[in-house]
Amino acid sequence: MKSRILKFLQDADDILSGEQMSELLGVSRVSVWKHIRSLQAAGYAIEATPKGYRLTDLPDLLQPWGFPGRENRIHCHATVDSTMALARQLAREGCPEFTVVTADRQTGGRGRLGRVWHSSHGGLYFTIVLRPALPAPLSSLTTFAAGLTWACLLQEDYGIDVGLKWPNDLLVRERKLSGMLSEMEALGELVTFVNIGIGLNVNNDPTVEEPNAVSLVQITGKKIPRRDLLAGFLDRFERRMADPHGLDTIIAEWKPFAATLNRPVKIVTIRESIEGVARDVDDSGALLLELTDGSIQRIIHGDCFHQAEAV
Numbered sequence: 001m002k003s004r005i006l007k008f009l010q011d012a013d014d015i016l017s018g019e020q021m022s023e024l025l026g027v028s029r030v031s032v033w034k035h036i037r038s039l040q041a042a043g044y045a046i047e048a049t050p051k052g053y054r055l056t057d058l059p060d061l062l063q064p065w066g067f068p069g070r071e072n073r074i075h076c077h078a079t080v081d082s083t084m085a086l087a088r089q090l091a092r093e094g095c096p097e098f099t100v101v102t103a104d105r106q107t108g109g110r111g112r113l114g115r116v117w118h119s120s121h122g123g124l125y126f127t128i129v130l131r132p133a134l135p136a137p138l139s140s141l142t143t144f145a146a147g148l149t150w151a152c153l154l155q156e157d158y159g160i161d162v163g164l165k166w167p168n169d170l171l172v173r174e175r176k177l178s179g180m181l182s183e184m185e186a187l188g189e190l191v192t193f194v195n196i197g198i199g200l201n202v203n204n205d206p207t208v209e210e211p212n213a214v215s216l217v218q219i220t221g222k223k224i225p226r227r228d229l230l231a232g233f234l235d236r237f238e239r240r241m242a243d244p245h246g247l248d249t250i251i252a253e254w255k256p257f258a259a260t261l262n263r264p265v266k267i268v269t270i271r272e273s274i275e276g277v278a279r280d281v282d283d284s285g286a287l288l289l290e291l292t293d294g295s296i297q298r299i300i301h302g303d304c305f306h307q308a309e310a311v
């Protein structure tokens with residue numbers, strides 16, 4: 001009901017009377033008024049005039065009712081330690097696929113290789129629970145699908161050209177817009193869940209902690225509602241993941257966006273650091289690194305640092 005009220009108010013050119021709203025929604029005027037009161041309490045700027053209601057400002061809020069059809073699968077929090085921890089608990093308790101945990105802030109945001117993910121106000125931080133019918137060694141294909149989904153969405157809906165750094169950072173002009181972290185549990189060979197945690201710099205300034213990062217507001221000069229971004233991502237991503245063949249061509253589709261191929265890179269893993277030229281990504285998502293002696297090393301996990309221009 002709340003999402004429908006917001007949609008009517010957003011689409012209205014003028015004030016909407018209580019009577020119009022109750023007809024549109026098929027509920028009493030008192031019920032409309034109660035929902036308006038709770039939207040106001042949640043932070044939506046709805047002016048109540050003698051003639052009716054008007055939305056004066058749409059705050060950048062994430063609330064379950066902002067995601068019609070997904071209300072029962074999306075858990076929106078103001079502050080958490082890390083959305084990864086909450087999502088892991090939900091996944092172990094058997095939550096449905098595509099359950100999402102969001103947070104406006106994280107006090108213990110986690111990055112790859114044990115790093116901290118600074119989660120300042122205005123960024124989009126969430127974890128999505130997947131239950132793909134995949135053998136464990138192919139579970140990382142899901143993060144390639146997530147990166148590709150963002151690249152397509154940002155290009156199509158906002159005209160932003162994104163480069164994908166192996167395995168799954170989003171770069172804009174070599175600056176980091178987003179990072180992803182995945183956690184997987186399997187029973188024997190088969191995956192029981194893969195949780196993908198995504199941090200996207202939206203209306204925040206990430207450069208305070210990460211000088212080489214960038215946010216969408218810094219790129220476009222305009223604030224973008226995080227709800228619109230997340231809803232657009234979930235629509236596209238769920239469609240792909242629900243398709244039994246959605247991952248068949250994922251690496252081939254990912255490569256045109258790749259910012260890592262044919263350039264010198266340093267790969268850092270928990271154990272070692274290796275330098276070479278990133279030559280290709282195989283069908284399982286592993287990076288094929290050409291070493292100085294011309295041999296090819298297959299890298300399954302690691303963080304990648306771009307060294308210089310393409311070779």
Ligand code: BTN
Pocket residue numbers: 081082083084106108109110111112113115117124125126127169178179180181197198199200
């Ligand atoms: C990286 O680039 O190092 C990965 C960053 C992943 C950050 C996201 S924010 C939402 C989710 N919760 C976390 O604690 N981390 C991921």
